Every structure is written in structure tokens, then in C-alpha cells.
Amino acid sequence: xxxxxxxxxxxxxxxxxxxxxxxxxxxxxIAMLWPSLFGVLVFFVLPFVVILYYSLINxxxxxxxxxxxxFVRLFNNGAFLIAAxxxxxxxLIAVPLAVVLALGLALLLEANIPAKSQFRTFFLSxxxxxxxxxxxxxxxxxxxxxxxxxxxxxxxxxxxxxxKSDYCLLVIVVLFLWKNLGYxxxxxxxxxxxxxxxxxxxxxxxxxxxxxxFVHIQLRxxxxxxxxxxxxxxxxxxxxxxxxxxxxxxxxxDGLYMLQHFMNNTFVNLDYQKLSAAAVVMGIVxxxxxxxxxIIEGRFGKDVEx
Amino acid sequence: xxxxxxxxxxxxxxxxxxxxKHGRKYALMTLLTLxxxxxxxxxxxxxxxxxxxxxxxxxxxxxNYGKIFSSLAGSGSTYVADTVxxxxxxxxxxxxxxxxxxLQSPEYLFKFWNSVILVVPIVLGQLAVAALxxxxxxxxxxxxxxxxxxxYVILMLMPYQVMLVPNxxxxxxxxxxxxxxxxxxxxxxxxxxxxxxxxFMRRIPKALIEAALLDGATEWQLFxxxxxxxxxxxxxxxxxxxxxxxxxxxxxxxxxxxxxTLQPLSVYLSTINxxxxxxxxxVATIYMIPSLLLFLHGEExxxxxxxxxxxxxx
Numbered sequence: 001x002x003x004x005x006x007x008x009x010x011x012x013x014x015x016x017x018x019x020x021x022x023x024x025x026x027x028x029x030i031a032m033l034w035p036s037l038f039g040v041l042v043f044f045v046l047p048f049v050v051i052l053y054y055s056l057i058n059x060x061x062x063x064x065x066x067x068x069x070x071f072v073r074l075f076n077n078g079a080f081l082i083a084a085x086x087x088x089x090x091x092l093i094a095v096p097l098a099v100v101l102a103l104g105l106a107l108l109l110e111a112n113i114p115a116k117s118q119f120r121t122f123f124l125s126x127x128x129x130x131x132x133x134x135x136x137x138x139x140x141x142x143x144x145x146x147x148x149x150x151x152x153x154x155x156x157x158x159x160x161x162x163x164k165s166d167y168c169l170l171v172i173v174v175l176f177l178w179k180n181l182g183y184x185x186x187x188x189x190x191x192x193x194x195x196x197x198x199x200x201x202x203x204x205x206x207x208x209x210x211x212x213x214f215v216h217i218q219l220r221x222x223x224x225x226x227x228x229x230x231x232x233x234x235x236x237x238x239x240x241x242x243x244x245x246x247x248x249x250x251x252x253x254d255g256l257y258m259l260q261h262f263m264n265n266t267f268v269n270l271d272y273q274k275l276s277a278a279a280v281v282m283g284i285v286x287x288x289x290x291x292x293x294x295i296i297e298g299r300f301g302k303d304v305e306x
Numbered sequence: 307x308x309x310x311x312x313x314x315x316x317x318x319x320x321x322x323x324x325x326x327k328h329g330r331k332y333a334l335m336t337l338l339t340l341x342x343x344x345x346x347x348x349x350x351x352x353x354x355x356x357x358x359x360x361x362x363x364x365x366x367x368x369x370n371y372g373k374i375f376s377s378l379a380g381s382g383s384t385y386v387a388d389t390v391x392x393x394x395x396x397x398x399x400x401x402x403x404x405x406x407x408x409l410q411s412p413e414y415l416f417k418f419w420n421s422v423i424l425v426v427p428i429v430l431g432q433l434a435v436a437a438l439x440x441x442x443x444x445x446x447x448x449x450x451x452x453x454x455x456x457x458y459v460i461l462m463l464m465p466y467q468v469m470l471v472p473n474x475x476x477x478x479x480x481x482x483x484x485x486x487x488x489x490x491x492x493x494x495x496x497x498x499x500x501x502x503x504x505x506f507m508r509r510i511p512k513a514l515i516e517a518a519l520l521d522g523a524t525e526w527q528l529f530x531x532x533x534x535x536x537x538x539x540x541x542x543x544x545x546x547x548x549x550x551x552x553x554x555x556x557x558x559x560x561x562x563x564x565x566x567t568l569q570p571l572s573v574y575l576s577t578i579n580x581x582x583x584x585x586x587x588x589v590a591t592i593y594m595i596p597s598l599l600l601f602l603h604g605e606e607x608x609x610x611x612x613x614x615x616x617x618x619x620x
Contacts, residue, residue: 029445029525036439037454039495044461047472105345113339121605122346125353128601128608130554132575133590134352136583137359140371140392147392178349183612190613228616231463238465242556246576259467260557267474267561279471283464290463 048283054276070277080278083262086169086255091237094173098233099226101177102184107214109185110192120189124182131179135246142171164253172256175243180236184229191225192218227297231290355394356594360403360587362396367584403588414571414589421570421593424489425552429545431494436544437537440503441529444510455504461497466557477562488562493552498615499544505614506540507533543611546604553597 058066074080105123109116141147142162149159162171195218203213241260244252252261259282266275359367370393407414443455461469469492477488510533518532534541559569566574571593575586601608 029442030448031442032438032525032529033442033446033454036435036495036500039435039491040458040461040497043476043492043495044469044472044497045457047475048469050475051471108338108342108345111335111338113335113342115339119342119346120609122349124605124608125601126349128550128597129353130572130593130597132554132556132572133594134356135576136586136590137352137355140355178352182349186609186612187616190616225616235463235465238467239557242554245556245560249576263467263470264560275471279468283468286464286468287460 048279051276051279054272055280058273060272070273071281074274074277074281077274079257079262079265080274082254082257083259086257087238087259090169090172090176090240090258091234093169094176094237094240095230095233097173098177098180098184098236099229102181102229103188103222103226105181105185106188106192109189120186123185126178127180127182131175131242132246135243138171138175138247163248163256166255168253168255171247172240172243175247176237176240179243180233184233187225187229187232188222191222195221223297223300227293230293234286234289353594355392356587357591358394358396360584360591361399361401362393362584362587363398363400363402364582364584366393366397367587371583403584404592406582406585407588407592411585414574414585414592416567417569417571417574418592420568421553421572424486424493424555424570425549427490428493428552429549431490432496432499432548433541433545435494436499436503437534437541438529439500440507441533443500443504444507444533445525445528455501458497458501458504462501470557470561473558474561484563484565484568486563486568489555489558493558496548499548502544502547502611502615503537503540506537510536539607539610540614542604543607543614546600546608547611547615549600550597 054060055070056065056067058064058069109119109123113119139146143149144159144161144164146162148162153159160167162168199217200213203217207213238259241258244256244258244261248256250261250264259278263275263278266278362370443451473488473492474483476492477483482488482491514532514536515528518528523531554572555570556573559573563569571589575590575593
């Protein structure tokens with residue numbers, strides 16, 4: 001008997017090699033950035049450069065450089081000074097309150113009270129309600145004949161015209177807090193959850209003082225969040241014009257005349273030089289404030305990062 | 307601790323041993339819960355009142371708030387109370403205001419439509435642009451990455467008033483002033499959504515991306531088949547956050563869209579306050595509905611979105 005021819009053993013004619021990632025091609029991924037980058041450059045960055053230029057010339061037809069004259073004119077403008085003062089005063093009152101109270105709410109919810117998630121929903125809800133919708137109720141509350149005065153009169157307090165007296169800033173602060181505390185609270189809750197549990201437990205062995213643990217451990221870990229919440233509240237405090245406008249219209253009481261009102265009125269005259277100078281000043285001031293906040297945070301929270 | 311136990315009523319500790327043991331803790335918890343409840347009532351009050359008051363009849367409203375809204379007092383025959391009553395539950399539920407808004411006076415619906423037609427393109431456009439940009443900010447590791455990202459952060463942190471003049475200038479140059487595009491186009495390129503989505507994209511495990519690349523995925527496939535599905539909840543939270551912001555807008559329409567027939571309801575609502583109050587309450591409630599629905603449906607996404615916006619550093 002003849003043995004059948006066995007098939008030839010197949011020959012591997014390629015070398016096995018480790019799989020390799022394709023070479024990185026930066027330009028392919030950066031191509032997808034272009035729509036956004038183009039938009040940002042065209043709508044924000046380049047016009048801002050033009051505005052820098054506008055703030056240094058006398059008018060858009062003659063285009064002569066006048067140095068800092070526009071800025072001098074701006075700082076001699078009564079309306080701008082009032083608006084800047086009011087906005088600054090408002091931010092100085094509202095921002096620290098927004099940070100502290102939001103931290104308080106976050107700690108309250110962290111304390112394992114019952115119905116925690118429902119409370120979170122309640123505290124967050126004002127954020128989702130359009131300001132324009134609840135403005136009617138705010139008017140009912142803070143009108144001269146309104147609910148607040150009725151309530152206070154029970155304690156013998158003289159009626160106050162909330163929106164047309166120096167108390168107006170207080171009303172807007174309340175509105176601001178109502179709207180923004182929820183957002184800040186969520187940020188603080190996330191950051192409280194990031195504090196290492198072991199550290200808190202170890203500390204519990206040493207001390208029974210809740211206050212000690214809060215100041216020496218939690219606050220340290222919270223410091224980047226405190227910085228961010230401060231910046232965020234600062235930005236939002238510039239947005240408070242919405243509430244003021246919806247409550248009191250285009251021409252509010254003097255104490256509520258905000259920078260946005262100033263911008264609106266200057267837009268009516270189309271005084272480009274003044275507008276540009278105001279925008280540049282605000283941009284610079286904002287940059288300085290943010291830089292200072294970063295430096296403070298860098299000093300305070302350095303030892304817990306990384 | 308001991309001192310506190312002594313102060314407790316005697317029967318309570320005997321009846322509930324747990325209370326005797328943890329008495330102080332319970333007392334503290336009750337106190338904290340009451341505090342939270344108090345704040346919750348304060349936070350919910352304006353919203354709830356707006357909704358319930360929208361079901362009150364015009365005469366009931368004028369009986370309650372006649373002193374405040376002058377238009378009501380002027381309507382003659384109705385009874386105007388001397389004091390203001392803050393009322394939660396209407397005496398008689400009526401849908402008359404809604405009937406008026408929805409069927410008899412179409413101007414409110416037009417304004418509502420204006421809001422929709424401004425906000426929806428902005429949100430969708432933002433998602434598209436920001437998804438592409440954040441993907442490439444995640445993939446691209448070249449020299450300029452940090453510079454570009456820093457630029458977005460700085461722009462994000464600028465108050466709107468700084469960017470208003472640039473927006474106005476561009477709108478004027480392109481002859482888009484007083485059209486919807488003057489608000490939509492800058493809205494689409496808002497740096498905030500790029501910033502937020504980039505932070506989500508960077509959390510995609512590197513192994514996943516490398517595995518896809520080994521299987522021969524192109525950049526586009528990597529983007530659409532791997533990264534986008536991973537970021538689905540992130541896209542949703544960006545959408546919610548930018549929706550609220552633009553649904554609320556007031557500054558932009560006043561400056562860039564002086565044409566009142568095109569203005570959104572958020573601006574218009576403040577002007578009808580002095581008019582028919584009952585209708586104003588109804589319109590206000592209708593205006594709340596889309597954002598409240600989004601909130602109830604996507605609260606988890608919203609919280610996640612806020613959480614990740616929480617630090618400026620990359």
C-alpha cells in the first residue's frame with residue numbers, strides 16, 4: 001500500500017511583530033478644532049483687538065492716536081463711575097455670601113440628613129427657572145405695598161420702598177443668591193466628596209471637634225473649588241443686570257444702575273470710543289482680579305495638590 | 307454629652323432607648339433637617355407661587371395684588387383690597403388665562419417661538435462645534451495645545467459686557483445687526499462648552515482609544531464611534547447648561563436685536579408685567595415649562611455637568 005501524499009506543511013511567509021499604533025498625525029486631529037477656533041477668533045478675539053485699537057484713537061473716521069484720552073474721558077464720566085461703583089459694591093456683598101452660604105448648604109446636605117437628594121433638587125431648582133418667569137412674584141414681595149413690608153410691619157418696622165431706595169441692592173443680592181446658590185452648592189458637594197475618607201477617620205481618632213476637622217482638612221481640600229466658585233460668582237454677578245432690568249426696567253433707581261445699563265445707554269449714542277474703553281477697562285480689571293485669586297489659592301492650597 | 311442627657315424629658319429616654327443613647331445626635335439631625343426644610347421652602351416659594359397664581363382668575367388676582375399692579379386697580383368695578391395677600395391655592399381654578407394666551411392673543415406664542423428659534427440652533431450648533439473642538443484638544447498633543455486651551459479659559463471667564471462690543475462690531479460689519487444671526491452665531495462659538503466637553507473627553511480611558519487605533523480606526527471613526535458614545539451624558543449636560551443660559555437671555559437681544567417682533571419672550575415678559583397680570587402669570591408659567599422639564603428629566607446630567615465645570619485647571 002502506498003502512503004497518501006501528505007499535504008505540505010503551510011509556510012508562514014510573514015514575520016509576527018508587535019502591533020504598533022499608527023504614527024501620530026497632529027494635523028488630522030487639529031483639523032477638527034478649526035470650526036471652533038475660527039469662530040472664537042472671528043467673533044471674540046479679533047474684534048477685541050480692533051476694540052483695543054478703537055480705544056486709542058479719536059474717532060473711526062479720522063483715526064488719530066490720542067493715547068489714553070478715551071480712558072480719561074471714561075473715568076470722568078459720572079454715569080460710568082456710578083455704574084462701576086454699584087457693580088463693585090454688589091459683587092463685594094454678593095460674591096462672599098454666595099460662596100459661604102453655598103458651602104453651608106453643601107455641608108448641610110453632607111450631614112446625611114433624610115431626603116438628601118430631594119433637598120438637592122429643591123436647592124437646584126431656581127437655577128432652571130427663567131428669571132423672567134418669577135419676576136412677578138418678586139415684585140409682589142418687594143413692592144412698597146408688598147408682602148415683605150406687610151410681614152415686617154407686624155414687627156413694627158417702617159415700610160420700605162425696596163426697589164426705589166438704598167435697600168435695592170439688598171433685594172438684588174437676595175435674588176442673586178436665590179438663583180446661584182444651587183450651582184455653587186453642587187460644586188462644593190463634589191469637592192467635599194473628594195476629601196479622602198481615611199484622613200477624616202484618622203482625624204476623628206484625634207479630635208471630636210467637627211470645627212477642627214472642617215478647618216484643617218476639608219477647607220484645605222476645598223480651596224481650589226473655593227477659588228473657582230468665587231470666580232464663577234464674580235462672573236455671574238455681572239449678569240445680575242438681567243434681574244435688575246426685568247424688575248425695574250431700563251431706568252432703575254440710581255443704586256441699581258449697573259455697568260450693563262451704562263453699556264446700553266452708550267450703545268444708543270454709538271460712542272465707539274467710550275464703549276471700547278469701557279470694555280478694555282473691564283477686561284483688564286477682570287484679568288487682574290482672577291490673577292490675584294489664583295495667586296492666593298496657590299499660596300493656600302499648595303500642599304494638598306499632587 | 308451627659309449634661310444633655312439629663313436635660314431630656316425623662317419618659318423619652320425610657321421609651322426609646324436609641325434616643326437616650328444618641329439623643330444629641332438625633333436632636334442635631336432634627337435641627338439640621340428643619341434648617342434644610344426652611345431653605346427648601348424659601349427656594350421653592352417663588353416658582354410654586356408663580357405656577358399656582360397662574361390658575362387664579364383676574365378678579366381674584368386683583369383682590370390679592372390690586373395695590374401692586376396698577377392696571378388691575380384701574381379696572382374699575384373689581385374689588386381692590388387694601389392689603390396684599392400672598393395666596394398659595396386659588397379659590398377657584400381657572401384656565402381662562404391659558405385660553406387667552408394660547409388661542410386669543412398669538413403675540414405671546416410668537417415671542418415663545420422667537421425664543422425657541424434662537425435657543426435651539428445655538429444649543430445644537432454649540433454641541434457640534436464643541437464636540438469637534440474638544441475631541442481635537444484631547445487628541446492633539448502639540449506645542450500650542452495648552453496655549454489654545456488657556457485662551458478658551460480666559461475667554462470663558464470674561465464677563466459678557468466685555469464681549470458685547472466685539473459681538474456688536476462683528477454684527478455690524480457683516481450686516482447681521484438686527485437679525486437673529488447676530489445672536490445665534492456668537493452663541494454657537496461660546497468657549498464654555500468647549501472647555502467643559504474637553505474635560506469630559508480627557509477622562510476617556512487611553513486604552514480604549516489605543517485599542518481602536520490598533521484596529522485601524524481613522525480619526526473620524528475614532529471620534530464618532532468611540533469618543534462621542536463615551537461622552538453622551540456630557541453632551542447632554544452641556545446642552546442643558548447652555549439651554550438655561552440662553553433661554554434666560556436679556557442682554558443680547560436688547561443690544562443686538564432691537565427689532566421687537568424678533569425679541570424672545572424673556573425680554574418681552576418684563577413689559578407685560580404692567581399689562582394683564584393674569585395673562586402674565588400664565589405666560590410666565592408656560593415659559594418655565596421647557597426648562598423645568600429638562601431639569602426633571604436630566605437632573606443627574608446637570609449635576610454631572612456642573613461638577614466637571616468645577617476646576618479651571620486642565
